[in-house]
Amino acid sequence: MAKLTVEDLPLEGKKVLMRVDFNVPIKDGVVGDDNRIVAALPTIKYVIDHGGRAILFSHLGRIKKEEDKPGLSLRPVAERLSNLLNKPVTFVPVTEGKQLEDAIDNMKNGDVLLVQNTRYEDVKDGEYVKRESGNDPELGKYWASLGDVFVNDAFGTAHRKHASNVGIATNMPGKAAAGYLMEKEIKFLGDAVDNPERPFVAILGGAKVSDKIGVIDNLLDKADKIIIGGGMAYTFYAAKGIKVGNSLVEKDKIDVAKQILDKAGDKLVLPIDNVVADKFNNDADTKVVEGDIDDGWMALDVGPKSVEEFKNVLKDAKTVVWNGPMGVFEMPNFAKGTLEIGKFLGTLTDATTIVGGGDSTAAVKELGVADKLTHISTGGGASLTYLEGNELPGIAAISDK
Template sequence: MSWTTLDQMDLAGKRVLTRVDINVPMENGVVTDATRIERLVPTVRDILAAGGLPILLAHFGRPKGQRVPEMSLQPLVPALETAFGCDVMFSADCIGAGANAAACALQAGQVLVLENTRYHAEEPANDPTFAAEIAKLGDIYCNDAFSAAHRAHASTEGLAHLLPSCAGRLMQAELSALEGALSAPKRPVVAVVGGAKVSSKLELLGNLVEKVDHLVIGGGMANTFLAAQGIDVGKSLAEHDMTNTALEILGKAKSARCEIVLPSDIVVAREFKAGADSETLPVNACPSDAMILDAGPKTVARISTILDGAKTLIWNGPLGAFEIDPFDMATNAAATYAADLSKQGKLISVAGGGDTVAALNQAGAAEKFTYISTAGGAFLEWMEGKTLPGVAALSS
């Protein structure tokens, strides 16, 4: 798939409607984590440098078509000004006379942010009339919100059909990283998939076994696969009703010549709490009154060996209960090993998903990965092989 970038657009003197994701955490009206805002800086900077006038479109929370004061974008203006290093104007609506006046008054070197698009029920409905009203405010549409690209909303999909369109720098980076990891990867390819439930990642697993050479499964999901193979997992989190599905995935992987890697040793405890007494055992020796909370060192050594021979890694989800010490060992060790290989230029590593980013940050490995996606649902749907409406609308 190919898409138009900012480099291919004549932006001089043009109002550039730029869809962004600034759905950031706030406390008492102040942004507490500006990471998503900071990742927009290259796009805004390049539009300004090319003589364009950036007009930001975004949602915040789920106001469901109502004007919810706590979900206004106005409190974000100071954080946007700090990140962009310029004046940021604000319009109390994203359509209508007020928004049009604000767009017309925008001066070179300034940025305009329009109020929450989801204050209008027509936004998630992808209403064409609503999209046309927004389109009146600009000359070019730039989508820099990959994290919202799995939604066919007016500001993420509809606008792309009404104006000359392109991908912003963050969208471009996301697409390049994911295309390189799944569509045309350097082989061998390894995927690490963790999490609590197989049922929540069925499509993901089904797609990956046909595209990767090794699939490492961790967390509660691994327990389900172990139980499906007749291994006693004690009181561990496992979906015993997913036995047939797990066996089908194992069969599909075998046909596709994809090696499924499950724990060979386990860390178990009787209590799910920090510092709980634990022991490392062979995978088939889980006591009936214990829970499997992490993979053991032999499993980590096996994963490390696989990574040594790999060229591409896709990571989604932890290998154990990483939030609680000492059950973060496997995730930390494997992530650190992958990060070091990436830093040495031996491995292309792409990771994404909420728990994934938190786990890699905790391990101190995130900065060394080739690319970390801030997208949640969009990242997963891409990995599942689904077409993302916001991306498809930009394809050229």
Template sequence: MRDAGAALVVCSHLGRPKGAPDPKYSLAPVAARLGELLEAPVAFATDTVGDSARSAVDGLTSGQVALLENLRFNPGETSKDSAEREAFAAQLAALAEAYVDDAFGAVHRKHASVYDVPARLPHFAGRLVLREVEVLARLRQEPDRPYVVVLGGSKVSDKLAVIEALLPTVDRLLIGGGMCFTFLRAQGHEVGKSLLEAEMVDTCRELLERGAGKILLPVDVVAATAFSADAEHDAVPVDQIPADRLGLDTGLARSRSSPTRSARPGRSSGTACVFELAPFAAGTRGVAEAITSVKGFTVVGGVDSAAAVRALGLDESSVHLHRRGACWSTWRARPP
């Protein structure tokens, strides 16, 4: 777009500020880094739709770029009051003539910059969004077999729709992360002080019945005395979790087993457990190593999962990491 003479107004969010400016979530460092990557100055607006934003945008000429401050500094961005959200969207839309969304990880949100602005401008999907849709379509429509999905995360309630959508399609669904303990309770096991959604136990029991032969759970876990890197911990079978301990990692018996290694294509979302604490990272590493060694089309999705692959120093060349994206841009056509 810059090469075609457009002036770009880049908008994004960072973190979860409470609808007010917060220095630790400022996009000022992003503007500096973007300028380095583009090898061109990037005008930075210190507000979202105020005097600084209007001045930065009005000062653009063909091929130049401006970055607005974190959109979540304005309460209208995430407001549940449609009038407040739409008012902010109208101010944003007034800064541009067309809209391109390339923030795949945010396209589902009913936020002003995602939902309301494109309703006011000619709008388009960016290349990142199109690529991610292409990948998901490949997994959903005619995946190669066997098709194995490793699903992590803390809560069953957050992943329920995903599980129900996947069950008819996958050959194996490996459940890890904190939500595995709700499934283990559904099987009648003691889970001690582990993360548990008691209200989801019956749902998990039904899923296990429907997914018999497809849903696989850990066979061992690392049970610790506390949520701490210094806590005493041991790997125990899932039917021997002490009542005074909590599971902070899945064991290696399942993570290194053939269901994961034989997947083609595969998909992973959510970490095995608390990989941020070194004593409890082995399960996540085991799963990640198995996934990155699979021959064929493999996808790793989710912020934590992608971060784990990188933090553990694993080879990314054999997998498609879901690129959540961090920005969406509006642009103005400018004559050369």
């Protein structure tokens, strides 16, 4: 890898600033899903096992007013992390000042400290000032002054230019490295997009074409086939002159969809049948239709023939990237297409299989096939930005080897 990694840094006795992604669900003061915390453990353990003093930074949720702060404290995360590491984690309830500086000065080699939610800095004296999320230069400089080296292991925020990732890295030239998770994301997504083993098949779902135009455009030149599912498929239907009934369509993107279809030729694989419903409800009346969708009916999942067609396209693939559900995954009656694709990916033992995006990730975990896949990306927005072929500020700011 062209970027410095954590193994390139001197760690013994060093104050190691680490940007992690602990943006996890918390309810009643308890962490609901600790996957992102677990994902950061290898890098944290490497730092403390090599005598470093791990000073962790993360955001949690969005803070736009003072009243948002109490419910978005990272204290429950510190408690969960302490359990996972089986050692004390010092939680500092502030993001700057003497209390934080003293706590860092009192650390010993192998200690772990978690700083309060970096987005507390977005509100000062009741004003929404976006010091963290706006990459305030003074804040990045201050945080950088607290440590000796910097490790960015938060791929989930790599597409954002924040003080806690880009700001710190910019102020530590030659001393900013990627953690193991970041390194893994760069490797798998980078290889998939820039140097895939073929056939390379991309599966794109979700509600809106507008969210994925950049990805489709970039991948048309790189992928052998692009499977389209989810609500975005029906904007393509409309572009082809197929009746869509009450299905979700972005009317202002029909011309864009036509241009993509013209450019794609036979690379784009659309659903050939759909599960349609008479209302947007899990208990709606449903039927499977091929071709035109009548007025009063809306497509909420791909149909069984589509699933078989998609499997046929995927069966010989050597690289697969999947982002976005095939239907309204949150409703059990319209989750089958997504789950079937997830299950099938788990059988592709000779392929590199990469999954990103909340619903796709939830599907493979629900099916218990997550461990059969090559890589599950921790960053929805970041992985999409990467798939669009765009530079991620958080990665660009990491020092080159």
